[in-house]
Amino acid sequence: MFPLNAVLFPGVSVPLHVFEDRYRALVHHLLRVDDPTERVFGSVGIREGYEVGDHGAQSLYRVGCKVLLTEVEAQADGSFDVVAVGLDRIELERLDTSGPFPVGHVVDRPEVPSPVGEPVLEAARATFSAYRAALAGIRADPYSGSLPRDPSYLSWTLAAVAPLPMPERQSLLEAEDAGERLILVTDLLRSELRAMNVIPSLPATEVARTRWSPN
Structure with missing residues (x-):
């Protein structure tokens, strides 16, 4: 899970610079997934707090987006420049930060199809x-x-x-x-x-x- 000071939307690509250890660990984890179409993570917006630091995000929005990692460029300092594209909406039930990177427990929140005048x-x-x-x-x-x-x-x-x-x-x-x-x-x-x-x-x-x- 990537909490961000931004809101990601389905179908929209976003570039990200990944330098903090926990998020670098998540990128490494995703790169070990053999099927590129399965390199999926989640993102929710930060309601209060910051992206950086152990105590940065004090409060998170619950509705976020499932995101596909599409491009990865490793840098000499160990950071990554990546591109990801939003897939479907998710709702975060709880966030586990005990491991090497945050893990979100989520449920799908599909959009209700309806005609538009x-x-x-x-x-x-x-x-x-x-x-x-x-x-x-x-x-x-x-x-x-x-x-x-x-x-x-x-x-x-x-x-x-x-x-x-x-x-x-x-x-x-x-x-x-x-x-x-x-x-x-x-x-x-x-x-x-x-x-x-x-x-x-x-x-x-x-x-x-x-x-x-x-x-």
């Missing part, structure tokens, strides 16, 4: 397009290419790229279905746009990080 999809796409336009000339475009057509993929994509504080990102992860998530992310982006109209020089919340460390 076209007005919800159109509102989400239009609001994100307006947000991208408002950012032009201020900072880099948060997303490149065309948005996914599938409602579930669209909801996870917008959740991942929206520049929101961690509690709001966690609420997007915990939304029960794609429709609920799209309505929520649309409302959050509209609030962000209203804040930018008051303070136009920067987005109201600057939380995007180009590289995350699970330490």
Whole structure:
């Protein structure tokens, strides 16, 4: 289990720099798994505390994500630069830290499939397009290419790229279905746009990080 000061989403890739002993031990453990498709770990967000140190994470969110290790680059100092991609949601029941790396006891938390109305999809796409336009000339475009057509993929994509504080990102992860998530992310982006109209020089919340460390 990798507790992070970040929220990971299904279908979204994330780079991580792994340098702390317990997480290096977990990477070594995963690399001993013969089938690369089985090199899976879990991640939950840190509600209170820090990624680094024996007493860093004081409180964890319960809903997180199952993650697949896809790329590993070992460094001379024993650390790793890795890339992982989110799979499915999980719920953490308890965390065992007695071994060489944290072990989470989890249950699956699958998303409830449900139809999403076209007005919800159109509102989400239009609001994100307006947000991208408002950012032009201020900072880099948060997303490149065309948005996914599938409602579930669209909801996870917008959740991942929206520049929101961690509690709001966690609420997007915990939304029960794609429709609920799209309505929520649309409302959050509209609030962000209203804040930018008051303070136009920067987005109201600057939380995007180009590289995350699970330490």
